[in-house]
Amino acid sequence: ExxxxxxxxxxxxxxxxxRLSCAASGFTxxxxxxxxxxxxxxxxxxxxxxxxxxxxxxxxxxxxDGRFTIFRDxxxxxxxxxxxxxxxxxxxxxxxxxxxxxxxxxxxxWGQGTLVTVSS
Amino acid sequence: IQLTQSPPFLSAxxxxxxxxxxxxxxxxxxxxxxxxxxxxxAPKLLISAASTLQSGVPSRFSGSxxxxxxxxxxxxxxxxxxxxxxxxxxxxxxxSFGGGTKVEI
Numbered sequence: 414e415x416x417x418x419x420x421x422x423x424x425x426x427x428x429x430x431x432r433l434s435c436a437a438s439g440f441t442x443x444x445x446x447x448x449x450x451x452x453x454x455x456x457x458x459x460x461x462x463x464x465x466x467x468x469x470x471x472x473x474x475x476x477x478d479g480r481f482t483i484f485r486d487x488x489x490x491x492x493x494x495x496x497x498x499x500x501x502x503x504x505x506x507x508x509x510x511x512x513x514x515x516x517x518x519x520x521x522x523w524g525q526g527t528l529v530t531v532s533s
Numbered sequence: 534i535q536l537t538q539s540p541p542f543l544s545a546x547x548x549x550x551x552x553x554x555x556x557x558x559x560x561x562x563x564x565x566x567x568x569x570x571x572x573x574x575a576p577k578l579l580i581s582a583a584s585t586l587q588s589g590v591p592s593r594f595s596g597s598x599x600x601x602x603x604x605x606x607x608x609x610x611x612x613x614x615x616x617x618x619x620x621x622x623x624x625x626x627x628x629s630f631g632g633g634t635k636v637e638i
Contacts, residue, residue, distance in 0.1 A: 460628040474627045518623040519566035523575035
């Protein structure tokens, strides 16, 4: 069974950092593009970042570019998102998602998400 | 690329035919997906590439369109279909979602 399990969320002060993890099972993350999508409480969906299947290409949304980093541990089949310089606008549930192919496209498998709350 | 969904809210009854529209601010060919989300649950992919129904998704769901205008149609609304629906484009970066359409009883 294809499964994604996120961890690492929690309460962070403005200006702080957090690292999110996503453990994948049932498939190999190096064969697919992987992304992070977030959803602020009561709001819609926002794509945050993606990494290609090769791992050579990374992509970021305008609101996080320069502050967030996406990377993976191929041996552990785990995806990461490093969040830096956090603001209250980054408060959201962060979902790890599997793409439908080698390059980012649609999202065919979603994790349940991990909540990041940025507050003083 | 901005995606505008309409309507944002839709009241319907079981058995109704429902159509949701997603308009893109520029042409995106067929690079559009549709998702269903129920409260407290992660979104579920319904349709990829504008009209390709995902395995296990009931055939009452269908997608059409290309370029800048797309539709998601539910042929006969069932009780389990009351949810929020989102479109998403993957033509160019940054990837983006529509604002959502909440289908209510």
